[in-house]
Amino acid sequence: MAGPRRKLKDLPRKYWRLWIATTSNELGDGMMAATTPLLALALTRDPFEIGLVTASAYLPWLLFSLHAGVLVDRWNRMQIIRWTQSVQMLAVAIIAVLLATGALEIGLLVVLAFIIGTADVLAGNAFQAVLPQMVSKEQLQQANSAQYTAQTVARSFVGPPLGSALFSVAAIVPVVGNAVTYAVSILSLGRLQVPTSERASRGTFRQEIGAGIKYLVRDRLLRTLAVLLGANNFCNQFAAVTLVLVVTTSLGLPAHMFGIALTAIAAGSILGGIANNRIVQSVGEGATLIGSLTATGLSFLAIGFVDDFASLAALLIVVGFSSVQWNVLTVTIRQESVPSELFGRVNSVYRLISWGTIPLGAAAGGLTAALIGIRATYPIAGALRLLLLAITAHLLIAGLRSLRATLATADTAVDGSRDKP
Numbered sequence: 001m002a003g004p005r006r007k008l009k010d011l012p013r014k015y016w017r018l019w020i021a022t023t024s025n026e027l028g029d030g031m032m033a034a035t036t037p038l039l040a041l042a043l044t045r046d047p048f049e050i051g052l053v054t055a056s057a058y059l060p061w062l063l064f065s066l067h068a069g070v071l072v073d074r075w076n077r078m079q080i081i082r083w084t085q086s087v088q089m090l091a092v093a094i095i096a097v098l099l100a101t102g103a104l105e106i107g108l109l110v111v112l113a114f115i116i117g118t119a120d121v122l123a124g125n126a127f128q129a130v131l132p133q134m135v136s137k138e139q140l141q142q143a144n145s146a147q148y149t150a151q152t153v154a155r156s157f158v159g160p161p162l163g164s165a166l167f168s169v170a171a172i173v174p175v176v177g178n179a180v181t182y183a184v185s186i187l188s189l190g191r192l193q194v195p196t197s198e199r200a201s202r203g204t205f206r207q208e209i210g211a212g213i214k215y216l217v218r219d220r221l222l223r224t225l226a227v228l229l230g231a232n233n234f235c236n237q238f239a240a241v242t243l244v245l246v247v248t249t250s251l252g253l254p255a256h257m258f259g260i261a262l263t264a265i266a267a268g269s270i271l272g273g274i275a276n277n278r279i280v281q282s283v284g285e286g287a288t289l290i291g292s293l294t295a296t297g298l299s300f301l302a303i304g305f306v307d308d309f310a311s312l313a314a315l316l317i318v319v320g321f322s323s324v325q326w327n328v329l330t331v332t333i334r335q336e337s338v339p340s341e342l343f344g345r346v347n348s349v350y351r352l353i354s355w356g357t358i359p360l361g362a363a364a365g366g367l368t369a370a371l372i373g374i375r376a377t378y379p380i381a382g383a384l385r386l387l388l389l390a391i392t393a394h395l396l397i398a399g400l401r402s403l404r405a406t407l408a409t410a411d412t413a414v415d416g417s418r419d420k421p
Contacts, residue, residue, distance in 0.1 A: 011143055015134045017192050019147055021185040022127060025085065026151040028181030030159015030266075031166070031174040032092070034259040036113065037244040038167050041255075043106045047374065051241045051366020055359035056110040058237070060118040062356040068121045069348020070208045073341065077126045077133075078193055082186055084123040089182035091115045096175045125351065129343045132335045133194040141277060141332050148328050149273030152320075157266035164259030212345025215338070221399025222337070222350060224392060225330050229354035231388050232293065235381035237361030239300055242374045250375060251309055264313040268320025275321075276328045285333075285404075286397045288325050293389045295322035300382025304375055337403055 040053045072080060091112050098104040135143045166173040203211075216222050247258045280288050299315045299322075306312050338346045365377045 011135060011139060011146070014192055014194075015131075015143060017188055017190070018127075018130065018134060019150060020188040021081075022147060023150045023154045024181045024184040024188065026155035027159050028092075028178035030155035030157075030262075031163030031181075032159075032178045033155065034160040034163035034262055035167050035171070035174040035178075036109075037258070038164065038255055039104070039109060039171060040106065041244060041248075042171070043104070043109065047242065047245060047369045048363075048366045049106055050244070051362045051369075053106070053110055053113055054237065054241050054362040055366075057113040057117040057120075058355060058358035058362065059114060060121045061352060062359065064118060064121050065348045065352035065356060066209045066212070066345075067205060067348075068125055069212055069345040070205055071122065072125045072129050072344030072348070073208070076193075077130045077344075078189065080122050080126040081130075082189060084119040084126070085182050085186050087119040088116050088123070089179050089186075091119070092175060092179045092182065096172050096179065099172045099175060121351075125344055125347050128331065128335070128347060129340070130194050132340060132343070137336060140335050141280070141328070144328050144332050144335075145273055145276045148276075148324060148331075149270060152266055152269035152273055152324060155266070157263055157270055160259040160262035160266070161256075162259075164256045168256055208345060209349075212342065212349045215342055215346050216349045219337070219399075220395065221403050222334065222346070224395045224399050225333070226350045226353040228293070228388065228392055228396070229326075229330070229350075230357045232296075232385055233354055234357035234361035234364075235300070235385045237358045238365035238368070238384075239303070239378040239381040241362045241365040242369045242377045245369065245374045246303075246312070246378075247309075251307070251312070253309060257309065261309075261313065261316060264316040265320035265323075268317035268322075269324040270320075271317075272321040272324035273328065276325060279325060280329060285329060285400050288329055289396060289400075290389065290393055292322040292325040293385065295319075297382045297385035297389065300378045300385060302382075304377075304379030304382070333403065 036053060036057075037050060040050045044050065095104065095109070095112055098108060131143060131147070132140060163174040163177075166177065216226065243261060244258045247253050247261050248255055251257075283291070296319050299318045303312060303315050306315065334347060334350065335343070365381075368377055368380070
């Protein structure tokens with residue numbers, strides 16, 4: 001990935017419109033990341049039911065991911081983003097109305113979280129699919145770093161403390177704020193369009209899903225990344241579903257400190273996003289990915305034994321820093337290696353494997369906390385992460401070497417064809 005440093009000002013204007021849209025969207029999501037567990041906590045003290053709210057938001061990845069990939073490759077991707085964000089805005093507005101009327105119940109919160117998550121399956125895939133159509137391949141790493149850094153600031157650094165602070169004023173305020181951010185996102189995109197990818201004639205849904213599955217299964221690196229991320233996301237949610245209880249119950253802190261805990265993760269993520277290009281260029285892709293997974297696993301182990309907020313926050317900063325290294329680099333790898341006309345389907349298979357484990361992790365974490373204790377989830381998840389990395393590290397390195405060799409050969413062939421008279 002080493003190469004000349006590229007400046008943010010070189011990125012095209014349409015990219016920045018997308019950047020504004022995603023940043024606004026992430027700000028609202030960040031507010032709700034703190035607000036939703038607090039809403040659930042206000043409705044029930046059962047850790048399993050709290051975990052169920054989180055699980056319902058991610059269950060659509062298991063149910064609809066593959067079909068969403070076909071739609072992203074078939075339909076206008078910008079229009080998908082606009083429509084899905086409109087659905088999310090409406091669902092959040094319904095939560096606000098239920099709060100205002102005193103009619104919100106844990107079951108309704110689960111259902112609305114499921115609707116928002118279903119729309120996010122389409123929107124998230126489409127957002128990643130349009131980015132390579134807005135910037136050159138050489139700009140992808142820079143564009144992803146800029147986008148992830150801004151999203152992290154909005155979603156994790158500003159959004160959670162703002163959401164928890166506004167929740168302490170009135171539960172409805174951060175919910176309304178989330179609806180407004182969806183509206184800002186939609187307006188910032190306006191009528192922005194991207195080129196339509198060339199693709200073969202349509203087959204049936206099953207045939208097109210099969211094409212995406214076949215591509216990912218045959219690609220050693222993408223296959224390894226998907227399995228790793230799926231297991232790691234299971235572990236993340238297995239542990240993180242209890243974070244609100246660790247802060248408010250184990251450490252005995254007020255509710256707004258949960259937002260500060262999420263902000264600690266964000267602070268690490270911001271630093272990680274800023275440093276990402278330099279780290280990758282200095283130590284390489286393999287060391288970056290393995291170092292990221294190792295640091296996160298060790299931090300999870302340690303979180304299970306801390307008894308003060310300062311130590312917890314320091315470990316969460318490490319988690320944020322290391323996680324963003326993985327996120328930015330693996331998204332760039334997918335965007336580089338998968339053809340645009342297949343990206344939606346391949347990405348949907350990848351995200352089904354990786355994100356589909358999140359509701360399972362959330363449910364399992366909530367159940368484990370209820371049976372064993374809320375402090376058990378983080379060390380269990382950390383041990384599982386480190387074990388998986390030890391098993392798959394050699395596959396990850398081999399896959400990266402193969403990808404770089406393939407891309408180098410392709411670039412040489414293109415350059416050679418240009419030199420011909």
